[in-house]
Amino acid sequence: MTEYTARHIQVFEGHEAIRRRPGMYIGSTGERGLHQMVYEVVSCAVDEHLAGHADVIDVTITADGGVRVADNGRGLPVAVEEPGGKPGVERVLTELSFGSKRHTGYWVSGGLSGLGLCVVNALSDRLMVEVRRDGHRWTQEYERGAAVTPLTRREESGECGTSITFLPDAGIFETTWFSFAALSERLRELAFLNGGLAISLTDERPERAVRYHHADGLRALVxxxxxxxxxxxxxxxxxxxxxxxxxxxxxxxxxxxxxxxxGEVRSYANNARTREGGAHEEGFRTALMEVVNDWARRRGQLGADDADITAGDVHKGLTAVVSVNLARPRFEGATRGRLGNPEADTYVQEVVREHLTEWLERNPNEAGSVIRHMLDASGESGRW
Structure with a gap:
């Protein structure tokens, strides 16, 4: 028999573990995983927006095939952190165990819950971070997850924000060609989900650029x-x-x-599309049915002996977007496409009951048209 003892067990730590098993962190080493690298960096910038400290994110596909993500948030911390005596920005970019601690200042965290920057750094051939905060511009360079220069204080600056430029490691990814169309679609979605946040995408390979900014948020998406x-x-x-x-x-x-x-109902949790639905979507559907039927009966569009309007008729022609941000999201399934937080079901029901009922009461003519549309869908429009 082949010998098997404790000395055969290998333990990988930090960026070595990420480089050995990249699929565990970004899903794949194909095009989907490559673009997930961008989304992880963007997600950290969006966290700054949700915390009230950033309203602009600029994404650039550089001429050499890398990506730069810049925001006007507070800037990653540059002070030396203990233990280890490293600047905060270096710990964020090199220590898996530090990512979640970084987010103690954020009530919502997207992506890999604060670990994304460390993962992106580990899977990049080169990465450069530039921080503007504490009255100066600061820079540091990395190769394959390891710092190759110290964090260096540059000229004085009154601005704040973080810029991260990375070149994915061609030895890990099947392709390193970023799709302008794929990135554009996701960034536009993020702009819809975060009303008031301006996101731009510039491609320096062939010169082209787009900018998304939707003050109306989800209503603009609908x-x-x-x-x-x-x-x-x-x-x-x-x-x-x-x-x-x-x-x-x-x-x-x-x-x-x-x-x-x-009809289509799209749901999101912490800016991630939940294609399999989950608690928040179930709460929306439950409350919607109750509110619609209650209002129709109180207004006489449904008689005392009439059956309730069915779910199929309520959802016929309905375009809806339900987005929740949670301090502690719990995703289910291998693809993390379903939200499992029961409190999301409860609170979404509460919000929909209150606010949709208010809308129906304030807009009786439009509300009547909506109910008639549902009754027409059921073939029972003659009841009103």
Whole structure:
């Protein structure tokens, strides 16, 4: 028999573990994983926005095939951190165990919950970080996850923010060619999900650029998903949001009915698309059914002996986006595409009941049109 003892066990730490098993952190070493590198860096900048400290993110595909992500947030910490005596920015970029601690100042964290910058650094051939804070510009360079220069204080600067430029390691990835179209689509989605945040994408390979900024947030996304104004049952889209007392859940909802589509509900948790739904989406569907049927009965569009409007009829032609930000999201499934937090179900129901009922009461004509649309969908429009 082949000998097997304790000395055969290998333990990988830090960036070595990431480079040996990149799929555990970014999903794959193909095009999807390559683009996930960009999204992880962008996610850290979005965290700054959600914390109220950044409103601009600039993403650039550089001429040499790398990517630069810059924001106008507070800037990564440059003070020396203990233990280890390293600057905070170096710990963020090199220590897996430090990422989550970095986010003690953030009530919401997207991506790999603060570990993303360390992962991106480990999987990059080269990375340079530039920080503007504490009255100066600071720079540091890395190769394959390890610092090759100390954090260096440069000229004085009154600005704040972080810029990270990385070149993915061709020895790890199957391709290092970034798709402008793929990055553009995701960045546009993030701009919709974070109303007021401006995100730009510039490609220096062939010169081209786009910029996304949607002050109307999710309502603007619903308007884009409903491209035929003549088919709308009501306009503008319904939009509302609320944060719980503990400030651990923020809910935003936008919705609009039309006459041309079978209906679509998109859900997100901490800016990630939950394609398999989950607690937040279930809470939305449950409350929507209750509110619609209750309002229709109180307004006489459903009689005492009439059956409830069915879920299929309620969702016919409905375009809705449900987005939640949670302090401690729990995702289910191998693809992390389903949200499992039961408190999200409860709070989304509460928010939808309150705010959708208010909208129906304030807009009785539009509300009546929505109910008639549902009754028409069921073939029972003669009841009203």
């Amino acid at each position: 308007a884009r998903l409903n491209p035929y104004p003549a088919s709308l049952v009501h306009s503008p889209a319904i939009g509302f949001g609320s944060e719980n007392e503990d400030k651990t859940i923020l809910v935003e909802v936008a919705m609009q009915w039309n006459t041309w589509s079978p």
